[in-house]
Amino acid sequence: MAKKSTETLVGLFVLQGILALAFLALKAANLATFSSVKTYQVRARFDNIGGLKVRAPVRSAGVSVGSVKSITLDKNTYQGLVVMEIREGINFPVDSSAKILTAGLLGDQYVGIEPGADDKNLAPGDLIKQTQSAVVLENLIGQLIFNKAADAGGSAGGGAPAPAPAGNPLAPAPAAAPAASTGTHQ
Amino acid sequence: MIAAVTRLGGMTLRALTALGHAAYFFVELLRFVPGSLRRFGLIVTQVYAIGYLSLTVIIASGIAVGCVLALQMYYALVPYGATESVGLVVNLSLVRELGPVVTALLFAGRAGTALTAEIGLMKAGEQLSAMELMAVDPRSRVLAPRLIAGMFSMPLLALLYSAVGILGAWFIAVELIGIDGGVFWSNMQSRVDLVRDVGNGILKSFVFGVICTATALYQGYETSPTPEGVAYATTRTVVFSSLSVLAMDFILTAWMFSKP
Numbered sequence: 001m002a003k004k005s006t007e008t009l010v011g012l013f014v015l016q017g018i019l020a021l022a023f024l025a026l027k028a029a030n031l032a033t034f035s036s037v038k039t040y041q042v043r044a045r046f047d048n049i050g051g052l053k054v055r056a057p058v059r060s061a062g063v064s065v066g067s068v069k070s071i072t073l074d075k076n077t078y079q080g081l082v083v084m085e086i087r088e089g090i091n092f093p094v095d096s097s098a099k100i101l102t103a104g105l106l107g108d109q110y111v112g113i114e115p116g117a118d119d120k121n122l123a124p125g126d127l128i129k130q131t132q133s134a135v136v137l138e139n140l141i142g143q144l145i146f147n148k149a150a151d152a153g154g155s156a157g158g159g160a161p162a163p164a165p166a167g168n169p170l171a172p173a174p175a176a177a178p179a180a181s182t183g184t185h186q
Numbered sequence: 187m188i189a190a191v192t193r194l195g196g197m198t199l200r201a202l203t204a205l206g207h208a209a210y211f212f213v214e215l216l217r218f219v220p221g222s223l224r225r226f227g228l229i230v231t232q233v234y235a236i237g238y239l240s241l242t243v244i245i246a247s248g249i250a251v252g253c254v255l256a257l258q259m260y261y262a263l264v265p266y267g268a269t270e271s272v273g274l275v276v277n278l279s280l281v282r283e284l285g286p287v288v289t290a291l292l293f294a295g296r297a298g299t300a301l302t303a304e305i306g307l308m309k310a311g312e313q314l315s316a317m318e319l320m321a322v323d324p325r326s327r328v329l330a331p332r333l334i335a336g337m338f339s340m341p342l343l344a345l346l347y348s349a350v351g352i353l354g355a356w357f358i359a360v361e362l363i364g365i366d367g368g369v370f371w372s373n374m375q376s377r378v379d380l381v382r383d384v385g386n387g388i389l390k391s392f393v394f395g396v397i398c399t400a401t402a403l404y405q406g407y408e409t410s411p412t413p414e415g416v417a418y419a420t421t422r423t424v425v426f427s428s429l430s431v432l433a434m435d436f437i438l439t440a441w442m443f444s445k446p
Contacts, residue, residue, distance in 0.1 A: 007230055013233065013339075013342065014342065016241075016342075016346055017343075020345040021384075022350035023349045024345060024348060024349055025384065027371060028374045028375070029372070029374065030378060030382050031380050
């Protein structure tokens with residue numbers, strides 16, 4: 001009888017271990033998000049992915065619809081190729097656009113998808129053509145300084161549409177030029 | 187001068203000899219593990235003594251550490267407006283580090299000392315010699331089942347420690363402080379990876395279980411068979427297990443979490 005009760009208690013001990021693992025896996029880790037929800041992949045090329053990481057969320061209108069599967073450098077175009085997994089059943093028109101956005105002021109970056117208006121939907125493996133890169137703070141500041149300098153030069157020079165004012169040490173004209181071009185990419 | 191050099195050399199040699207002796211003992215003991223897996227009853231008894239009886243101290247310590255971590259993290263995160271990350275911080279620190287390490291330290295104190303004292307007294311009472319006379323190797327009958335039980339119990343205890351710690355943090359953060367419960371859990375679910383964080387934590391606690399149990403068994407088996415000898419061996423068990431667990435934890439952390 002004593003033997004039996006020892007075995008029962010050991011059984012309880014093992015059971016609580018399994019329960020603890022189940023709790024950690026389901027409630028306190030990402031097993032629930034692993035679950036067998038079917039997904040399809042779409043791709044997008046970005047000039048600059050900023051701080052985007054694998055497994056970052058993909059959101060549309062702020063609602064999570066999938067996650068980033070892989071990020072690689074496209075050797076031909078020198079752009080970041082981002083492969084996203086989107087839950088099956090959520091379809092986006094072919095002319096949708098993808099942006100790399102930041103959650104909050106200092107938060108993590110995620111991919112935002114803005115639906116287009118086309119009748120046809122993106123098929124698995126399709127490429128989202130309209131993309132907007134991550135905002136790089138250095139480029140933004142460079143652009144700001146450039147614009148300021150241009151304004152100052154313009155008013156001093158008597159209203160002429162000023163090119164980069166020569167002799168101004170603050171104007172990082174070459175640095176600002178690529179920043180200005182990080183717009184919609186076709 | 188020469189005497190000092192001689193003493194240094196002697197100390198180094200003795201330390202290396204002891205290390206080699208312990209390593210040899212461990213490898214020899216591992217050979218008996220498959221055989222003693224067939225004596226399942228012995229292992230069950232040991233899991234009861236090593237694992238089940240350690241539950242109280244593990245649960246109490248887990249809840250206490252979870253509550254304190256949550257409280258401290260809350261105060262630290264308030265200036266940054268990131269209080270909803272309390273759960274995530276507590277979860278990651280428990281699952282990755284504190285769960286395995288603190289459980290191993292408690293395990294060395296609760297179960298390791300008991301193992302050392304038990305085997306040391308068996309040796310002092312010449313029970314081990316008696317077994318050898320009956321052609322029963324005490325390593326297969328006494329030591330190997332205890333090693334298996336320790337290796338098996340430790341991950342379970344560490345998992346329980348992390349789980350009750352997170353529940354304690356939930357109680358403090360959500361019930362007492364009033365952080366939103368949904369954010370508390372969803373932050374964890376989006377950032378804690380089952381394989382990378384929980385899985386590596388289990389692997390760590392398994393390694394620590396082997397270290398603690400093997401140290402306790404070695405100290406008990408090699409003790410000088412006197413009351414003082416058993417007392418010293420018990421002390422050495424706690425000191426050596428704790429130090430090797432802490433050192434091993436650093437190595438394992440550097441290896442597991444170095445990649446981003």
